[in-house]
Amino acid sequence: MIKVQNLAKLFGTKRAVDDVSFSVNRGEVLGFLGPNGAGKSTTMRVITGFLPPSAGSVTVGGFDVVEHAIQARRLIGYLPENAPAYTDMTVLGFLNFAAEIRGLRGEARKQAVGRAVEMCFLESVLHQSVETLSKGYRHRTCFAQSIIHDPDVLVLDEPTDGLDPNQKHEVRQLIRRMGEKKAIIFSTHILEEVDAACTRAIIIDRGKIVANGTPQELRQKSEWAGAVTLRVRNVAAGTVSTRLYQVPQVKRVTVVEDKDGHVTVRAFPRSGANGALVAAVGEAAREWQIEQLQAEEGRLDEVFRSITMPDTAKEAA
Amino acid sequence: MNAWHNVWTITKRELGAYFTAPLAYVFIVIFLLLCGFFTFFVGGFFERQEASLVRPFFDWHPWFYLFLVPAVGMRLWAEERRVGTIELLLTMPITAWQAIVGKFLASWLFLALALALTFPVVLTVNYLGDPDNGVILTAYIGSWLMAGAYLAISCITSALTRSQVVSFIISLVVCLFLILAGFPPVINVLEQVAPRLVDLVTSFSVMTHFEGFQKGVLDSRDLLFFLSVIGFSLFTTSVILRTHRAG
Structure with a gap:
């Protein structure tokens, strides 16, 4: 569903993403790992069409995100970093807006909103203004927005950031469940999430992919594997x-x-x-x-550290 | 069809945003108070003894708008950028143009509402005398178009920054230029310094083009001026939004 080919993104002369290629098929949940500033968010922003690529191409469901932006975007649900939402609207108003702009009208819209509300446990705050919500609820409101049109592709930038442990668990379950029928990319710092929800993981550092495989394969790279x-x-x-x-x-x-x-x-x-x-x-x-x-068993955090900080990993082990 | 539906969805959301915040009510009240005060006290509506709204009422509009329209337009893009919702908006299956036009339209309709609420002045002048209502109507249309031109400029400055205050100040300065280019004292000076430039400079002023509407003349050149300022400014806004994203 998602195909990224030789993607590069420059900000001025800084290469935020450098020659990145990967693809995600239906039924896959791809975990996107990397230290802060590695280029995770930038890659996701290019996939969702928010940023144009400097070089290379991205297609979603066969549509190029630049040439056929609208068709590609229809297939995508996107949860941006920090889960922004219109603070002046109520949760219901915001979700109605999201559904309407996705082309859902009348009864279809009502059903879509109802389903998203149910999946994200938002019933209790439906008529509350987004401004007054706690971080967890605001996060889930934005998450609900991303799944409102039941998209084939989900791009989630740190979907569990700022949630409490129970909510994190819920979201991981949700991602895993939805991953059976969709193509999902999500970024995270939390390595246990990769085990909990991903079928495959990519580690990206300084704009380049440094590891790509199932969590099991990545663990094998650890010095710890078999110790x-x-x-x-x-x-x-x-x-x-x-x-x-x-x-x-x-x-x-x-x-x-x-x-x-x-x-x-x-x-x-x-x-x-x-x-x-x-x-x-x-x-x-x-x-x-x-x-x-x-x-x-191999340990992911150790693999992560040894790949992204090769100089210090030896001492830590 | 679909495009207009998208535009209208954006417009509805933006209009809703105005009225959930106190800003809209504050704006309308201040606008109406200013209109009333300047028309009846400063503009000398009664002393003039004539059934006309041109001098006492419409003459002030370019100056009211100078402060009020940038205040209406400043949040349009600056707020989206500050909160980060711009990332949601521009990854929805709509074009940037639909978002830009939708937002502009919402603010413009809001200004139309504020303008429409000055209707008691029209009733008053009709009660007291026998004015030419056709002239009043064209002046209203001109006033609304002028507000639209200011607003489109505010769209540009709003897209330039995350800060609403910065946006407000820059658009105020630009709009001030558009007024002063046709302001009599400035023209007088210009006639002495560079008489050849007078026509060129005044043709950029909203004052010059609003003048015709106030006389009840719907000149296509004036109409074209305001519409092209709006069109050009919205285009510039789209360019700014694009370059901002291109990094």
């Missing part, structure tokens, strides 16, 4: 790491904690050691009192 954490009692930390370094599959050992006779160490595997490490480490430690022996 083993071992906790033993009454053994010196030095002894433990010396012994573990003798295990052929181990690439590196770090001491996580050494306190009151409990030692926790983490062994990182050499490449190709897939899964064999737990058994090997268990074998090496069999004479000790093992309190914990656990294989680690």
Whole structure:
């Protein structure tokens, strides 16, 4: 549904987005990750037709967003960053306006507004002015606006920003549910959201795509993927790491904690050691009192950090 | 058909926005108070002993509008940019033109309402004497067109900035120029300094073109002047909105 090809966007001489290509199909939820200022919002603004691209092209449902802007926009629902809404209107008035400008009239409009209100739990504030709403409600009002015409494509810029944990959960569920029938792109800083809602994730940094894959694939890139954490009692930390370094599959050992006779160490595997490490480490430690022996999954935040800040990631690990 | 429906949807929203805020009521009250005060006290409506509204009433309009129209127009785009709703508006399936015209139309209709509410002056003059109502009607049309020209200029300045105050001040200055270019004291000076430029400069003034309407003459050149100021200004607004987005 969405096809971005070699997209670049310059502000003056600054390249906010630089040669970005990806596509999103129906049934996919694409998580858009990246540090602040990486070009997430700019990319979304080009997709929705708010900003014209400096180079490259974007098509939505086969329509070029510049050449056939109106047809492309009809297919898109857009939640901009910070969820702006007309503060002087009531929630109902705002949603009626959004529906009408999307070409919905009469009974169709009434139904569309009713459905959006129900999905976003807005019944209780329907006649309240947007100005007086709490941030969460204002956010949901703008979200309701984006789904009012049941669009094929949803572009959501930080849809869970400013919501409380329950509301965040609701929105993620909603995105996941709607993602079965639509093509959705959403941006976020929160990595757990990628697991909770995405079928695929893209990490973008300084205007370029630096990683693209399923959350599982991204996690595999982590140094942590396949690492083993071992906790033993009454053994010196030095002894433990010396012994573990003798295990052929181990690439590196770090001491996580050494306190009151409990030692926790983490062994990182050499490449190709897939899964064999737990058994090997268990074998090496069999004479000790093992309190914990656990294989680690890759961690997204670590992948994120190592990709977007390659210089500092090593120390953090 | 569809295009006008979009324009009308925008217009309805904007009109609604005027009346949910106190600004609209404040504006109308101030406008009517000013009209009443200047017509009857400063303009000497009774002392003139003539059944006409031209000098005591319509003569003041260019000056009222100088302050009031920029106040009406200043929020049109500046507010959208400040709150960020411009991002919603311009990603809706409508063209930028439809949004621009819709917004302009809403404010222009609002000014028409304010102008229409001065009807007691017309009733008064009809009660007291036997004025030429045709002249009054053309003067009203001229006044509304002039307000439209000011308003279109306010659209430009509003699109230029996020700040309503900045927008207000810039459009006030530009509109002041449009008045002064035809203001007798200025013309007198100009005649001494550069007599060849007089015609050129005065032809840019709203005063010159409003004059005809006040006399009851619907001159196509005057009509064209106001409509082209409106058209040109709205076009400039669209260019500004586009360059602003192009970054």
